[in-house]
Amino acid sequence: MEKKGTSPLIFLFIAILIASIIPILSPPYYVLHIVTVSLLFAYLCTSWALVGGYAGQVSLGHSAFVGIGAYLTAIILYRFKLSLLLGVSLGILTAIGIALVLGYACFKFGVRGPYFTFSTMALAEILYMLVISRREITGGALGIVVPVEALRKLPINPKIACYYIILFMFLAVVFLARKIQYSKLGYYLVAIREDEEAAEACGINVLKYKLLALCLSSALTALGGVFYAIYYGYITPDGVLSLSLSFQIATTSLVGGAKIWFGPALGALLVIPFTEITRSLLGGTFIGVPLLLYGILLVIVARVAPNGIYEIFSKYFVKEEERG
């Protein structure tokens, strides 16, 4: 197979090199913040794509898993003064548990397409309502602080430490997504996405693989939530459990191209810096302009590149599928 262009992997390696030296250049705090947030979204969007893109089960309730990770960490650290590790493991296990229950119930009884989307939205809303109403544990609508002692004891600046953590998490999830795409699991998921009945007829255990995709995606998303809580140090239900966060994760992922491993990261790394930078430049009355433009961009991209903007870039890349 002759090479038609450069593999996206090469771009990725260059990007990693640049990314890993950013903090050494001691940029202004706000540049580091934008890069960190972009990487966090790239991480969340790639996790979302495992179920939303690969398996084709569109979830508009992934903030539920972000919220589980973030809130359990916050409650363990702030209310019970226990270790971060316990918060992380409890967050991930709870996310898997909830994903198993919801996924099993939905996939077993043929809840799919828009109906699956509704049930994920309802899940996020349930958690939102619970957090708001259990004020004495969660801090209600006002939110809760996340005191991370471990981070303060580090010899380096906590923000730089956070940056390296999210960079590592991002790289890990992107490589995992790539690994899955070209594995048996990945091909099974594509078969399920394109035609569930045909996949079932071919002997693929549809229920098992859809569940696996959902659990994996929600566990990774919950870990992202833990990072969110630690990085911001303060969480509110409107920040981590809102529908608008779910919308943003799902659409950024789909805009980049949720069917391919580098698509969601591409989407997030293009969209998030743009919205963050324009937001801080415009400010004041025009604070909504970047999201207005983002909305228009979504409408246009859905029409001209239904598979995501990676299609526009893909002519420069080797078609990885053709390598076999």
Add this chain to the structure above:
Amino acid sequence: MSSTILLQAIINGLLLAGIYMIVSLGLNLIYGVMRIVNYSQGELLMFGMYFSYWLFVLTGINTYLSIPIVCGILFILGALLHMYIVEPLLKLPYQSQVVTFVGLIYSLQYTALLLWSPNYRNVIIEFASKSIRLSVITIPLGRLLAALISFFSALFLYIFLKKTTLGLFIRATSQDPVAALMLGIDIKKVRILTFAIGSALMGIGAGIMLPLYYVYPFIGTYYTIIALIIITLGGLGNFLGTIIGSIIIGLVEAVFGTFINVEIALAIAFLVFIFLLIVRPTGILGE
């Protein structure tokens, strides 16, 4: 004592159902004909509320009386939205539809934010804030009027769908678009009309809600979710199901809201919804 509270809660629930009904009927009509979920329905309601608000502030027209004007504006807006954005979507996969509608949500919300700021605005109408007392129970006039207008609009829509030729075309397209096309119905125009009516219904919702609730750019999504739950409960595309669904959700919210609290009431409603989706995905009245 608690039986009067229960009675009051049931009355409140029924009145609330009237408000939910009108939003859900719009979403349901659009789904029934096009098999497409308009996730931006609540944003159309929000726009309607702002139009109604500005008509009140600038010309002093009572929000109930300005309903026909707001409906007209939303009818045109809906028709344009359909022609330029929704129609091309019908051939695209579900993922692209979600992206487009979320795009519409952001566009409409942030347009409203730019034009009208994030401030909470409301309209005070003298008689709507009064209430009548029937021995032990209280009925707020604004809510009663809202429920009545909503109920009669639903009745009117039902008669329109059942008794007129246009209504027949809409029902035919909803049941089988291909057969409708073969019988000479211009289904493209029917779709435009449906989306426009679905949007115009938000004008009625806006007029009855503005004297009761504050309007701000992000009010819409909540009503979209409630409406999604209601139409799924009643069976997607089912007219009577939507009415029953809104009564159930209104009652659950008001009764559990009175005895526990509103957040828990809604959490219960959402949980029941997931459960029903699983055991009876076609809804209560679906085949």
